[in-house]
Amino acid sequence: MIKAVIFDIDGTLVDSVDLHAQAWKEAFKHFGKDIPYQQMRHQIGKGGDQLMPVFFTHEELDEFGKRMEKVRSDLFKREFLPRVRPFPRVRELFQRIKQDGKKIALASSAKDEEIDIYKKLLHIEDLLEAEVSADDAEKSKPHPDIFQAALERLDVRPAEVIAVGDTPYDADAAGRLRIKTIGMLCGGFPEAELIAAGCIAIYDDPADLLARYEESPIADAGD
Numbered sequence: 001m002i003k004a005v006i007f008d009i010d011g012t013l014v015d016s017v018d019l020h021a022q023a024w025k026e027a028f029k030h031f032g033k034d035i036p037y038q039q040m041r042h043q044i045g046k047g048g049d050q051l052m053p054v055f056f057t058h059e060e061l062d063e064f065g066k067r068m069e070k071v072r073s074d075l076f077k078r079e080f081l082p083r084v085r086p087f088p089r090v091r092e093l094f095q096r097i098k099q100d101g102k103k104i105a106l107a108s109s110a111k112d113e114e115i116d117i118y119k120k121l122l123h124i125e126d127l128l129e130a131e132v133s134a135d136d137a138e139k140s141k142p143h144p145d146i147f148q149a150a151l152e153r154l155d156v157r158p159a160e161v162i163a164v165g166d167t168p169y170d171a172d173a174a175g176r177l178r179i180k181t182i183g184m185l186c187g188g189f190p191e192a193e194l195i196a197a198g199c200i201a202i203y204d205d206p207a208d209l210l211a212r213y214e215e216s217p218i219a220d221a222g223d
Contacts, residue, residue, distance in 0.1 A: 004103040004129070004154045005218055006147060006179070008165035009118050010110060011045065011187025013090050013206060017166075018188075019080040020044045027072035028055060031064055041188065045167030047109035047140020048072065073111070081114065086122045087186055089207040094127040096213055105130035107150040107163070109140040130154050142172040147179060162218050164209070168197035182209070182217060 011017040021041040028035050033055055043051045048069045052061055056068075094104055104127055108115055112133045119125045130153035137145035151158065163174040166187025174181045175198040183199030184206070185191060191202050201217050203209040213219055 001160060002102060002162055002218060003160040004105060004156045004162075005097055006105045006107045006150045006154075006161055006163045006174075008045075008163075008167070008170050009106055009108040009115065011166035012087075012164060012170075012184050013122055014084050014086050014118055015186070016080075016084045017041065017044050019083055020076065023072055023076040023080050024051065027068055027075060030071055031056075031060075031068050045109070045141060045165075045169040045187070045189075047134045049134075050140050050142065077113075081117065084118070084121065087205050087207070089210050090122045091124055091127070093206045093210040093213070094124050096210060097218065098127055100219065102218070103129040103154050103156070105132065105150045105154055107132045107146045109134050109146065111135060141167075142169040144173045144176040147174050147177055151177070151179075166194075168193050171197035171199050174198075180217065184209075 007013060010020060021037060021044050025035055025037060025040045035055055043054055052065055052068065097104055106115060106128060110133055112135050115131055115133050130150060132146050132149040132153065134140050136149045139145050147163065151161065158178045161179050163170060163179050163181040164184065165171060165181060166184040167189055171181040171183065171194060181199050183194030183202045185202060186205035194202060203212065209216060
């Protein structure tokens, strides 16, 4: 029986993937590496601790990794965060899930400060039982730490949970704990990659999941 749903945020509930990719690209260029945009975009969904080592050596990260992440964070908050927009029907989807008596948690590689802004943007503050950010985990996705913390806060077992995310890193992280994952195409990852990572169902966006809720794994495995 499904008792809870754990949602990723960036690319799943809000349209922010392109903006994150641009912020990282500009930060990396400031520190000497001009990474092709699509190559950068494909890494979004990981936290900075997992993303930066893809492009920089351990020695480089020891020298300026923390400064680079701060440059990226400041740039994103200043230039890109005000441009983030919610995907349609998120609140209605959450209300439908709550009608079934299920708990809802957010589990994101974003920082607490960003999550607070997203919650207000989505108007979902009153519909959440728990939230977990990069600040609550030793390692970000695709490591399972964030989902493990969410399970503990929800007080549920992996078999009682469905995760919803837009990247293979979400499905990978959840799968390491035997949590089943629904994939969303609105973050830009191809359906084939999401399925290969372990997603058991694919939807276009939150509105599509809401429209087909009764046939979704959330409802089918629930009551």
